[in-house]
Amino acid sequence: MSAEATFTPRRADFRRSVAGKVLSTPKGAIAGAYLFLLVLLAIFAPWITPYPYDAQNLQVASQAPSWAHWLGTDEFGRDVLSRIIYGARTSLSVSTTAIAVSVFVGMVLGAAAGYFGGLLDRAVTTVVDLSWSFPEILLALILVAIVGPGLHSTMFAIGIAYLAQFTRLTRAQILSLKGETYVEATINLGASHAHIVFRHLMPNALAPVIVCGMLATGDAIILEATLGFFGLGAQPPVPSWGAMMSSGSALIFKAPWIIIFPGLVVAISVIAINLFGDALIRALDIRASLREV
Amino acid sequence: MLSYALRRLLLLVPVFFAISAVVFLIIHLVPGDPIDSLTRIGSTPAQREIIAARYGLDRPLLEQYFIWLGKLVKGDLGTAIVLRRPVAELIAQNLPYSLALGGCALLFSTFFGILAGVIAAIYKETRVDQGIMAGILVGSTLPSFWLGLLLILIFSVQFGWFPVSGARSWNALVLPVLTIGLGGMALVARVTRIAMLETVQKDFVLLLHAKGLPALRIQLRHVLRHALMPVVTILGLRIGWILGGAVTVEFVFARPGLGMLLIRGLGQHDYPVVQACLLMLSIAVMLGTLIGDFVQAAMDPRVRSSLQ
């Protein structure tokens, strides 16, 4: 019905101008470029890296950066640069997958809680508030205690740790959108619950949650690295930044580069994600909706 | 104030039960026979029977939970599988170290974070502000274990000012506290800065000026006090973060403490230890949040009237 069409507000059809706004700021552009590069490296790792990640060469073990090995070698003579690039694969795939699932589940829960209210809302809110103050690392450790170490528990841990954020945010968005008159009008036109939620409420709640998810990916990368550092994440031979630093810490006196470079990459990547996310928030002008997170 | 405290404490009870239930269930959720989680590999059937009887593993789940709780209250946290000592003893030994670390880190973060935030707010838009903001960004995104390693590299290895690991002297607290503290400081500074900037725009500040009060007094006595409230809220919520940081840092610096105990326990599949540590840490988080709420109520009369 044409009345419906007129009432549907600003849909996400400003992608062009948003991208433009984000990339026009120096922070946004540089951060965006770095992240793009990182993703490319991760995807094309097998074709790009100078050495395979598990190629041991004990003769050149623990060597400082050189022309042959730009970032040096680790205690088994493996090329640090190559391992870092492969580590990006692990980190990025684990974090983004886990966060994506978490966002999805969080949106469903949050939308249901916000839209239907009542007992469901109370239940969801209580659980969310409880996990809110719980440090992610502890949650992760509890999960690892149950499920055992490995990539699957890392993903599980990430997913659960950040679920609260997305649920809360979606719920808040839905609650504020629910009260707007166009929703009332749509209800009066006889729309079903599902229709209202999916076609009208969700698209507008989408932007803040997506950006929040992006920022959470940064935290997730750190969580994954931390678990890896404890030896509880990706198990060898799968390369991971955290594990690299863990084994490298024994050689902190002799070969500090084994620790410095992976950590540097983690730090820069997360900073880039934060800067890009900030630029995105400004471009989309959703600072207000992200207030409480 | 007292009634608020009581109401708040009452809320804690269901939370405690929930968390303790989760911790209790760990050995039952792990794939395999729960008895395997509680005994050494290669123990005799007789030994296993003794352990099984002690934990009441043949009883229904709910009963087992209450048996476990009962022991908890009496101070019996089980026996560590690997070290073969009462877990309660291990906890008592390691707790003081964690408390020292966590406490100092909290103080550090709070004091310097508020200081940085206030300075950034007063000098907003200047280089000072931008510098502090950049520091905040870096401080809150650095993985804490990497920062710890870096600090070790620079100050222990290179300069030799502080010990690399262990907890033999007060000296050994410095780098660990800094590692957690810098991250915490970034968080507190960020919240303080925003709170100050927002508060200054509020209506009541205009009236304070109109009454003829000196600007500095307004900033410090009224604006800061008001701005500190969201800071306290955040601190209360993020107390858990500091504890989480403590876990990591203890590991990096090889400091004795609950965190170290927990991670070693996880690696060795020593479930009684793991359960006890997780429980202790969770209780600490709850207490921290509670204290945060109390401080907030003490500072803001509106909170005291509002809790239902």
Add this chain to the structure above:
Amino acid sequence: MALLEVSDLSIDIAGIKPLDGIGFSVDEGRILGLVGESGSGKSLTALSIMGLLPLIGGRVERGSIRFDGIELTAQPEPALRRLRGRRIAFISQNPMTSLDPVMRVGAQIDQVSRLHLGLDAKAAAARSIALMERLRIPAAATVYHHYPHELSGGMKQRIVITMALSADPDLIIADEPTTALDVTIQAQIVQLLMELVRDRGVALILITHDMGVVAQACDHVVVLYAGRVAESNGVKEIFAAPRHPYTKALIRCIPRDGMTPGSLAGIPGSVPSVAKYPSGCRFHPRCPDVLKICPEAVPPLEPQPFGGAVACHAVAARVTHG
């Protein structure tokens, strides 16, 4: 000599000039109504008089503000601070947000007398409670210990008024003191303010957009539009014979008893934003009497033969042509 004389006041905020050539005066024991829609510059005028423009990044560009013979625009900040609260008091617009939420209201009133009159805690408290009672705040001694969020809107506004009176000021500027309140409370507050003026001889500048309040309380009226004075006159005269087209429209808009449905008037168009003021007379796009000269030249504020002043080309044309 008038207690407060503002002449040719123009201010600048980040390159924009929201006030341009404002002038008016207030005598002791008199209530001046400063009227205009939102965006006309009423609150900015108040801030200018109090010397608080720097708080919002503004400054006086030209003009004079003479208070009791003192030229305020030439005073250094410490001198202005001594005047604020002590001789010139301010009542702000929204009582819900003007009080410090974490401080008991009594202490907030005490602040003024302790700062400006040097009273100690006990004396200040006694003075505050006495003032609260005079302002008919029931159970003043108990209310003294309350926090702002425990009081109603009307009560809060009375507290704000008490704060304003605490150091016995000569001039009170009340910025829309009733806008945020219920209608019944509005009448009470206006009544209260009128009594204060009558009993204490203070001068009151009542900033409002409500012509009803103006009719009830004011002695003299200054009508502001888009940062300029459109008309000023005594209250009876301005209601009996408004001259500026804007004033006429404002008065026409007041709902009256016995109006027929559908006859509620409005003023076509809307108040121009500060960034895009029309040229010449700023009201000309909305004016029913607009002449050719209106967009070209700013109409000067001219004193009229039988009192008052108007800034309008059409009025000036009528006067000269008799």
